[in-house]
Amino acid sequence: MSSSQAAPSGESPGEPNHTLRFTVIWVVATLIAMPLVIFVIGPLLGPGNGSEQASGQGSDYTVLAATATPVLTLVVLYLLYSVIFFRQPKGAALEGPALRGHARVQTTWIIVTSLIVLGVAVFGTVRLEAGYGAGSGSGPNPLTVPKGPKLPVQVIAQQWLFTYRYPTYGGVETTHLVLPVNEWIELHVTSIDVIHSFWAYQLGVKADANPGVDNVVFVKPTKLGTFNVRCAELCGLWHGYMSDKGQVVRPTAFASWIQQAQKTFAPATKVLAPYSKTYLPEPTRRGE
Amino acid sequence: MFGKKLLGVGFAVALLGVLIGLYVATWVTSQPPAVAAASAPASSGGNQLTLETVAAIGPKYSPTHPDWVSYLVRNNGKWIHSTIFTLPANSVVHVTLYQYDGDSGLRNPFLSQVQGTIGGTETIDGKVVDSINPEEASHTFVVPQLGVFVPLPGVPEEAKNQCEFAPCEGAAHRTVTFSFRTGKKGRYRWQCFVPCAAGYLYGLGGPMQTVGYMSGFLNVV
Numbered sequence: 332m333s334s335s336q337a338a339p340s341g342e343s344p345g346e347p348n349h350t351l352r353f354t355v356i357w358v359v360a361t362l363i364a365m366p367l368v369i370f371v372i373g374p375l376l377g378p379g380n381g382s383e384q385a386s387g388q389g390s391d392y393t394v395l396a397a398t399a400t401p402v403l404t405l406v407v408l409y410l411l412y413s414v415i416f417f418r419q420p421k422g423a424a425l426e427g428p429a430l431r432g433h434a435r436v437q438t439t440w441i442i443v444t445s446l447i448v449l450g451v452a453v454f455g456t457v458r459l460e461a462g463y464g465a466g467s468g469s470g471p472n473p474l475t476v477p478k479g480p481k482l483p484v485q486v487i488a489q490q491w492l493f494t495y496r497y498p499t500y501g502g503v504e505t506t507h508l509v510l511p512v513n514e515w516i517e518l519h520v521t522s523i524d525v526i527h528s529f530w531a532y533q534l535g536v537k538a539d540a541n542p543g544v545d546n547v548v549f550v551k552p553t554k555l556g557t558f559n560v561r562c563a564e565l566c567g568l569w570h571g572y573m574s575d576k577g578q579v580v581r582p583t584a585f586a587s588w589i590q591q592a593q594k595t596f597a598p599a600t601k602v603l604a605p606y607s608k609t610y611l612p613e614p615t616r617r618g619e
Numbered sequence: 620m621f622g623k624k625l626l627g628v629g630f631a632v633a634l635l636g637v638l639i640g641l642y643v644a645t646w647v648t649s650q651p652p653a654v655a656a657a658s659a660p661a662s663s664g665g666n667q668l669t670l671e672t673v674a675a676i677g678p679k680y681s682p683t684h685p686d687w688v689s690y691l692v693r694n695n696g697k698w699i700h701s702t703i704f705t706l707p708a709n710s711v712v713h714v715t716l717y718q719y720d721g722d723s724g725l726r727n728p729f730l731s732q733v734q735g736t737i738g739g740t741e742t743i744d745g746k747v748v749d750s751i752n753p754e755e756a757s758h759t760f761v762v763p764q765l766g767v768f769v770p771l772p773g774v775p776e777e778a779k780n781q782c783e784f785a786p787c788e789g790a791a792h793r794t795v796t797f798s799f800r801t802g803k804k805g806r807y808r809w810q811c812f813v814p815c816a817a818g819y820l821y822g823l824g825g826p827m828q829t830v831g832y833m834s835g836f837l838n839v840v
Contacts, residue, residue, distance in 0.1 A: 487727065489727055490823060491763075491810065492763055492812070494729055506734070506768075523726050523727055524726065524814070524821055524823060567827075568827075568828045568830070568834065569808055569810060572763070572764075572808050599728065599729045602728045602750070603728050604728060612814070612821040612823075614723070614726065614814075
């Protein structure tokens with residue numbers, strides 16, 4: 332607001348008060364945009380309400396979008412305002428007035444933007460941990476752990492398939508992920524070959540799957556139905572095909588399913604290695 | 620001056636477009652040919668797919684990568700170097716697979732169990748089994764979208780007359796048979812899950828990352 336035709340020390344005689352006029356336009360536009368962002372765009376931002384963590388992430392995205400709205404409105408409106416009101420008249424070949432610094436505006440700008448960025452960083456960090464690492468994975472030693480019983484499930488990635496191991500059910504391994512609703516799930520995400528990323532979209536879970544690393548995520552599914560599973564790390568030829576549908580079912584249905592899985596996969600369970608939190612790319616009889 | 624610059628930029632953009640087009644065209648046409656399954660004998664019905672796995676494809680079938688491990692498919696009495704198979708939808712496919720390669724071991728022993736085949740079994744050298752020793756796995760034939768998982772045991776190290784490179788007829792081998800249902804129309808990828816790419820990091824490069832060797836498509840039509 333300190334540039335060109337709008338002289339820093341005030342408007343030229345006959346000129347409208349641009350500062351006041353622009354401020355009014357900006358405040359009004361922001362008051363209109365904010366409810367639209369919060370109530371119309373926010374619910375569309377995903378990942379939905381498949382779990383407590385997913386719902387939390389949706390709220391976080393809305394908060395971040397709402398925080399960005401006044402800033403975006405300010406920048407866009409100022410650009411438009413300048414184009415309309417500070418345009419050089421046709422045919423005029425005059426140089427504009429010199430641009431000079433304006434300490435108060437610059438200081439305010441730096442302080443406000445710093446506070447916004449720091450605030451958003453603190454908010455993001457706190458919310459990431461409040462979500463029990465669902466959005467990123469907490470590594471092998473999570474800082475926050477939900478109270479109460481949890482169902483541990485190991486997610487094993489390999490080129491190009493996810494399999495799932497249930498250590499509290501005899502270590503049975505399956506090709507599909509089935510989870511009970513309204514129970515805490517303790518996911519241990521790892522890989523047996525290259526780097527992958529386990530992404531259960533509607534549950535709000537996205538965690539790196541690296542060989543030799545136990546990446547822990549806690550999630551509480553709250554909605555019955557299916558969710559999409561895919562790999563979110565470019566991992567080789569069939570990366571694009573590394574996807575599946577997971578399922579959230581009632582606890583009784585889960586009990587029946589896991590019992591059936593134990594029977595179905597009994598031959599494989601017999602030869603599985605003892606449950607381990609991490610694996611390495613072995614054997615490598617033909618590899619280097 | 621400006622016109623010349625514009626012409627130069629236009630020419631560079633057009634050249635880049637042509638090069639990208641050539642690259643894409645080469646990539647698309649470099650896919651192996653699709654081979655249709657044969658009709659199975661009337662006694663069994665369905666369709667017959669006859670495959671072979673070899674430790675090295677050899678110069679006859681792949682002059683550029685003669686030492687790569689590979690699958691081949693039989694078509695009209697000849698072995699063809701392809702991993703793209705055309706199968707009818709909602710039909711039974713009987714697979715006979717001649718396995719000429721030695722074992723490498725499964726990285727995930729879970730895949731040593733047969734899944735998704737008719738009866739949940741495979742037949743190895745005449746013996747019906749529902750799983751194999753994961754240490755003895757040489758390759759797998761897996762179609763994840765159809766839920767078909769078939770582990771293939773390797774030729775024992777001590778076997779005489781080991782095959783050096785394709786074609787391997789007459790050499791020591793394992794004969795594996797199984798049947799599965801194709802389901803609805805679509806393009807399903809299939810792959811080997813044994814890290815069998817000799818000489819590559821963790822056995823995962825080269826033939827494991829190239830269609831036409833250890834993976835391909837089932838074109839279900």
